Amino acid sequence: MDGDKNDQSTVKAAVIGGGLIMVGALQACYLAKRGFQVDLYEGRQDIRTVEEAKGRSINLALSVRGRAALHHVGLEEEITAAGIPMRARRIHNRAGGLHNQPYDKDGQAIFSVSRRNLNEKLLTKAESFPNVKLHFQHRLVRADLDKGELQFTTSSGDTVTATHDITFGADGAYSAMRRELMRGNRINFSQEYIPHGYMELKIPPTEDGGFAMLPNFLHIWPRDEFMMIALPNQDHTFTGTLFVPFAIFEKVQERGEDGVIEFFTKNFPDAIPLIGEESLKNTFMSTKALPMVSVKCYPYHRKDKAVLMGDAAHAMVPFYGQGMNCGFEDCVVLDEILNKHNNNFKTALPEFSQVRSPDAQAMCDLALYNYVEMRHLVNSKLFMLNKKIDDFLYWLLPKSYMPLYNMVxxxxxxxxxxxxxxxxxxxxxxxxxISALFALPMIAGTGYWQRSNLSGHRRFNFHWRNIRWEKIGSKQR
Known part of the structure; x- marks a missing residue:
């Protein structure tokens, strides 16, 4: 399909997915700003009308990439104002000791934001455009993408068919849109479950209504093979998430309530009074650990008819806090490419696949690496030494050297x-x-020679083939 800035209002775009993944709702805003007619389809109920939303948990950490995407639709300030800045990791060791690891030399922060609040704000923003229509409880079951025909089932069991010029799939890691895109198309696809699951735990406020821990930190309890994290919320609670191998989850649950308290007493003793014994027991006995999956695919598009975005294209484990930020950045990147190609989807969509796929796959790999860092390396002396070297070089060479975390x-x-x-x-x-290790003996030797030569006892004769000491008299030249 050829877009033209003079006839954008005639282009009908469908966005699949407007729920807790949120990339779809943001993409609807981007398309609406271009003047396209947009239909946003979501399989669940409108989150704004339900007390408790089912689906993914794990708090969100909003950083620069996500903020840039929100800025484009005028939501950055509103979302960050409702979030809590976290400027460092706060490491909890087994003995109860604490130490901080700042994220950035200039005090930059990532923001702990409510998934629900962000989802609601994005839906309301999308709905504010006159050229956007929201369709909830519409689940995609079939698509003929070349014809632009989409088939949905509704909550009442009815079948609804709609026709669009182009379809954007942003319906998450288990994407129905991706499944349809893969029919008859040569798409490389991989899916990997890690052997660890996650369980959400709540840390309530103190009796006087304050935070139970310092709020402007990402709290981490690294335990080599597993870990727990906690992010602050505006209501003075913390959302804790326990990441543990499924085999350990199962053993703990098999032993019942006593097994739960034994596990936490051994590994997270300072967290027991924060969460509460009864809450721990109830959560473990009534909740199953949830899986985490990494998804990669290429290409993301079908001709000029369809394209995948967000988790539908590149789901990643949550350990770098980049899943949402990466998905939001998809909207920015595609928008920049559409500007470049004057809304011509025939040339823009292939470039989006070519540009974005290697970046997203790289981030999927970095997310897995960061789990090892968070649960194990942050405790090691070598890691802390490397971090000090990173920080020093960043301070010394700010224009040419930037630590990995800062770049991401x-x-x-x-x-x-x-x-x-x-x-x-x-x-x-x-x-x-290595250079410093070789230079130190030379520096030490030179210093010794200078001191000795002044006293007239020794002289240091250096030759490129050898180093030799030679006794000389105090008056000898």
């Missing part, structure tokens, strides 16, 4: 380039350390 979280450098720069910087640091 506080910049819009392409994820694939981030990995390339990170590898180069690791080589540079390794070279500096």
């Amino acid at each position: 979280t506080f910049s819009r450098i392409r994820y694939s380039i981030v990995i390339s720069k990170w590898k180069q910087q690791k080589k540079f640091v390794r070279f500096c350390l």
Whole structure:
């Protein structure tokens, strides 16, 4: 389909997915700003009308990429104002000790934001455009993408068919849109479940209504093989998430309530009074650990008729806090490409696949790496030394050196380039350390020679082939 800035209002776009993944709702806003006629379809109820939304949990950490995307639709300030800035990791060891690891030398922060609040704000923003229609409880069951025909089932069991010029699939890791796109198309696809699951735990406010811990931190309890994190909420609670191998979850639950308290007493003793014994028991005995999946595919598009975005294209495990930020950045990247190609989807969609796929796949890999860092490496002395070296070089060479976390979280450098720069910087640091190790004996030797020569006892004769000491008289030249 050829777009033209003079006839955008005639282009009918469908967006599949407007729920807790949220990329669809944001993409509807981007399309509406271009003047397209947009229909947003969501399988669940309108989250704004239900008391408790079912689906994914895990709090969201909003960073620069996501903020840039929200800024484009005028929501950045409203969302960050409702979030809580976290400027450092706060590490809890088994003995109850604490230490902080700031994210950035300039005090930059990531924001703990409510998934529900963000979803509601995006839906309301999309609904504010006169050229956007929201359709809830419409679940995609079939699509003929070349003809633009989409078939939905509704909550009442009816079948609804709609026709559109182009379809955007943003319906999550288990995407129905991706399934339809893969029919008859040569699409590479991989899906990997990690052996760890997650369970959400609530930390209530103190008796006087305050935060139970310092709020401007991402709290982490790293335990090598597993970990727990906690993010602050506006109501002075914390949302805790326990990440543990499924095999350990099962053993703990098999032992019943006593097993739960034993597990926490051994691994997270300071968290027991924060969460409460009864709450721990009830949660473990009534809740199953949920899986985490990493999804990669390529290409993302079908001709000029359909394209995948967000988790539908690249689901990732949550350990870098980039799932939402990466999905939101998809909207920005596609918008920039549409500007470049004057809304011509025939040329824009292939470029989006080509540009975005390597970046998203790189971020999927970084997310898995960061789990190892968070649950294990943050406790090691070598990690803390490397972090100090990173921070020093960032301070010394701010225009040419940036730590990995900062590149991912506080910049819009392409994820694939981030990995390339990170590898180069690791080589540079390794070279500096090795050079320093070789230079220290030389410096020490030179210093000793200078002191000895002044006293007239020794002289240090250096030759490129050898180093030799030689006794000389105090008056000898």
